[in-house]
Amino acid sequence: MNSVGEECNELKRSYDECFNHWFANKFLNGDRNEPCPDLFAKYQSCVKKAIKDKDIELWELERNVLGTEHEKKPPK
Amino acid sequence: MRIRQAEHVFDAPWDLVVRAQFRKYPNEFNNAVEGVDVVERRVDKTGTLYSHRLLSTRWGLPGWATKIIGSNGLGYGSEHSEVNARTKTMEMKTRNLTFCNIITVDEKMTYRPHPEDKNKTVLHQESVVNVQGVPLSSYIEHYVIDNIATNAEKGKKAMVSVMEKIQKESLELQHGAQKTMEEAFQKLHFNERSPF
Numbered sequence: 659m660n661s662v663g664e665e666c667n668e669l670k671r672s673y674d675e676c677f678n679h680w681f682a683n684k685f686l687n688g689d690r691n692e693p694c695p696d697l698f699a700k701y702q703s704c705v706k707k708a709i710k711d712k713d714i715e716l717w718e719l720e721r722n723v724l725g726t727e728h729e730k731k732p733p734k
Numbered sequence: 735m736r737i738r739q740a741e742h743v744f745d746a747p748w749d750l751v752v753r754a755q756f757r758k759y760p761n762e763f764n765n766a767v768e769g770v771d772v773v774e775r776r777v778d779k780t781g782t783l784y785s786h787r788l789l790s791t792r793w794g795l796p797g798w799a800t801k802i803i804g805s806n807g808l809g810y811g812s813e814h815s816e817v818n819a820r821t822k823t824m825e826m827k828t829r830n831l832t833f834c835n836i837i838t839v840d841e842k843m844t845y846r847p848h849p850e851d852k853n854k855t856v857l858h859q860e861s862v863v864n865v866q867g868v869p870l871s872s873y874i875e876h877y878v879i880d881n882i883a884t885n886a887e888k889g890k891k892a893m894v895s896v897m898e899k900i901q902k903e904s905l906e907l908q909h910g911a912q913k914t915m916e917e918a919f920q921k922l923h924f925n926e927r928s929p930f
Contacts, residue, residue, distance in 0.1 A: 659759050659760045659767075659769065659770050660768060660769045660790075661769055661770075661771050662769045662771050662788055662790050662810075663771075666771070670771065673772070677756075677772075677775075678753070678756065678757060681753060681756065681783075682749075682753050682900075685777075685783060685817075685819055686749050686752075686753075686819050687819075688781070688819065688820070690777050690779075690781045691777065692775075692776065692777055693775070693777075698772070698775065701772070702772070702773070702774075705771045705772070705773060705788075706773070708771075709773070709788065714788070714810055714831065715831070716773065716788060716810075716812060716831065
């Protein structure tokens, strides 16, 4: 599986492997620590930059549009 | 607006099902998802794991719909999930980010152990489709809901396939560990017998 930013693919793979292992062996057995913090910090920083570069309005668009003035309406 | 609700029972324990949910893509049944990224993740004091993921998909809309909605290019979806290992609940909410001034597809999935059989897991899935501001909106809603139903079937097969893969990995790890131990034991035995 790829990342939204090609440059983040390797970081994603390393993080995913670490997370999947933690989730199966630690989290499901009661561990409450943050999973793979160092790997995640590097990967997350790459992803956030890729999101910005591709102009994906991730956080701004997480709001209701239909029923508000942002809804696309047919011309009068 | 169109709503679809469905329930499905997986013949697998909750722990395995939720592991598979995080590892669902890529799979041979659904080629639409091209990328998955974790944008935020944290564990809170109650032990709940929160994840926010960005999904990149390529919508397979037919020509007539893409002319109405826009280009049939890459679309993005935002997925928020919460998993609690103590209460054994997983809730996942997804919404499209692309074209959401015209169409919103909200999906909520909940995984819980089956109340009568802890080796089974119940999935409850609810989808809400809303199309406004373009012609044939009701028709498009109907098409998208049908598409969701088809994808839900693919999704179940994908989950079963991923769970089988996970179980195979566990077996391989076990065999690998067993083989290493056997070899170590044989070496030890040989050394004991050796006259030197």
